[in-house]
Amino acid sequence: MRPVKDGVDSGYSTAASSTTSSTASLPQVTLTKMHLEHLNKQMSRMSALDRLRFATVMFPNLYQSTAFGLTGLVTMDMLAKIQAESPEAPSIGTIFLDTLYHFKETYDLIDRVKARFPHLTIHIYRPDGAENTAEFEEKYGEGLYDMAEELYDWIAKVEPQQRAYTELKVAAVLTGRRRSQGGARDSLSYIEVDNETGIIKINPLMDWSFSQVKSYITEHDIPYNVLLDQGYKSIGDWHSTSPVSETEDERAGRWKGRAKTECGIHNKMSRYAQFLSGQQEQQQQSSEQEQLSSALEKVERSQQISVM
Template sequence: MTKDTIELSPSHLEYINTNLSTKTAEEILQWSLTTFPGLFQTTAFGLTGLVILDMISKISPGAHPIDLIFMDTLHHFKETLELVDRVKAKYPQIQIHIYKPEGVNTEEEFAREYGEKLWDTNDTFYDYLVKVEPASRAYEDLGVKAAITGRRRSQGGARAKLQAVEYEADTKLIKINPLFNWTFQQVQQYIKENDIPYNALLDQGYRSVGDYHSTVPVKEGEDERAGRWKGKQKTECGIHETSRFAEFLAARNQQPQAQS
């Protein structure tokens, strides 16, 4: 990442969020597209991310103005990877940057390098390897200064008080959450009305789809993300909690860089 970063003071951030609190998702996206250099969309191709992708394609028909970043953890459901191909077919103008855990390309290679079922033996290290480190590498490689995410308040957990814009003081990264105040029902309706491809698992009781080993269908009345990390005191994979991984990231940054 270049040294030029965008910094937001707490008062400026509050001012922005107050102004955006009554704006539509499309208006927030339009504002983001014209305001931030180094803007990307991070996505795991969940429903909200797909809505955002479609909205941007309509704001700028013919040429998608921002690239997408997808973290291939090597442990996705096959339905998720099939969805990526279907999304590419519907939106051929998009560019997707795919990042995997460093130094490995398959689930088998990952297990040989780090041990079987690392998510059970050391889930913090697992999250770092499959999400946090690849994201940090992507942001550095691509010069990401601001990222559009698909997070919403209605997903519950740590997201219940989400604002339209966040600022990570430790990474200097700005995160824009254009659908922060949408409900799951609103997202579903948009997907249906605009004929957007979505993950086939959603028709089998899933709502939020992550890695196959830590995602189960949601029961009636449960939070949307209740099927993620069932039975654990955990609601995030770490990609939105970078301060928790500061020690890992500091060690990575101290490693000598390979010469090109």
Template sequence: MSSAASSSKMLQLPLSKEDLTRINAHLRTLTPEDILAWAVESLPGLYQTTAFGLTGLVAIDMLSKITSSPPPLIFLDTLYHFQETYELVEEVRQRYDVPIHIYTPQGCATVADFEKKFGGRLWETNEDVYDFAVKVEPARRAYDALGVKAIITGRRATQGGDRASLQPLEVDETGLLKLNPLFEWTFPFVEWYIEENNVPRNKLLDQGYRSVGDWHSTSKVGEGQSERAGRWAGKEKTECGLHRNFFTMQEQLEKASEFPLSVSSPVSIRA
């Protein structure tokens, strides 16, 4: 473990803007492995949220080599993932000794349950409600139930869109800490690590996909296109809702939605 990590003390929350600026200046000098080692030593209530994309898998593999007790994983099962994604979840479970907490939309264990509650093809009829129901609400429920105060993400600046200005450590509008350990890595570097370390990967990546989400909003990527061009193709959308402003999204949906939307209180990370 790096000296930076071993000498760190658990952070006291909430962080001031000055603290965050100082921490990011330090983290920018570290490798992803050292950023993760620092996080294990320094961030309270640390979990990794993952849809088992390549960058998240790199972090899982790195953490397995850094600590014998890696942060538990949170997988938000939208119920509309590809079968290959569910197979990968089981492969990761077998390969790495790390707990996986799986959360589905509230009150729904199957697609039939979800469509009985919201109707069919909700991602077309009300995309914001869909994002809230399958990602935002389950995430907040997970954070409440598990006592999550900080999460590790697989976001990278080179993915573009809203991610272009990523910092190593961010604090969202609810006070949740978000660590982006591979924020500076490019897609080829991520692929190199996966191959070099024989990390499990989604079989769809061998079929022309580069970023895999729900089956209805994921398509293959053409030559020369960005890695996330196959997510919500033809739309300006770049995020599923999990990294959008929680309060703004909740307020808009409460005003406009015909569906009942409930969510746990935003996570509190005051010490």
């Protein structure tokens, strides 16, 4: 499976790899509970286009995070319209997490999207130390997504996302999540705060149905993933995505037959992430203990010298 083409000259921006990424240095936009409730109430009265207009003015360092699903494509088109009507409006870049296991049809779609929106900058983030599937499997092993699913999610999605947020200094992201997608998403708000990163998450089409999204795509002739016509409604990695029936939830084809509904990007910290956090905390405690022991030894030596 071919990788997505990169290069600044083509409108893509490829991220440098780093294993030391952290969201600790990210700029924070602080919203109180009352402020969040007020903003969500205001957004409930707006159209999706006006929500996006508002978000581009309200939030600094705003990006769109997308895997080029239908909702993300609608958002791109609306952002392009905002840019066209107000050239002075900030240009919103797109973050794409290339797990290296996307369908060929998804990579083909990105090329068509770039042709449709030539001024769009796509920031591509891949697993650390891998530019293609062969390199990924040489470094992490074949079938990692089956043998150690949460470890795979961390390597292929969560760590690249954290690296993207850090390197791009992201303060807020536009997502394609909608309540009608089912699962844990049925209680979404228009604006949320990720408690683990402090990132503001904005869901401008949160109240749209699948049919509304699809109708917009058709009406505005926006390129979309051809797998949609084969029964796929929500498309991720090829190894964990299946077609769905008309009566199933939109995301029922993701990790079909398992209780899992999210990959680690939008859900609470995975067990593997918790393990890494625990390891870091243990190392910090060990370092602090060593510093304390060293300080006590110096005090004892000083006292012994003064007695002599």
